[in-house]
């Protein structure tokens with residue numbers, strides 16, 4: 001079941017396992033249950049886009065790095 005939809009009272013089958021802390025940052029958490037969240041496809045896409053935007057924002061805020 002999608003954890004994000006469940007918080008809003010919707011029951012949607014999960015299609016993806018989302019890593020709350022990115023594996024690039026914490027590969028040792030790949031199989032740690034507390035770092036996993038089941039999400040449906042729309043929620044997973046949204047989380048992925050959000051993360052990409054945040055990473056880009058961090059990069060852009062560093063002077064001299066493009």
Ligand SMILES: [Zn+2]
Nearest residue numbers: 002005040043
């Ligand atoms: Zn969802």
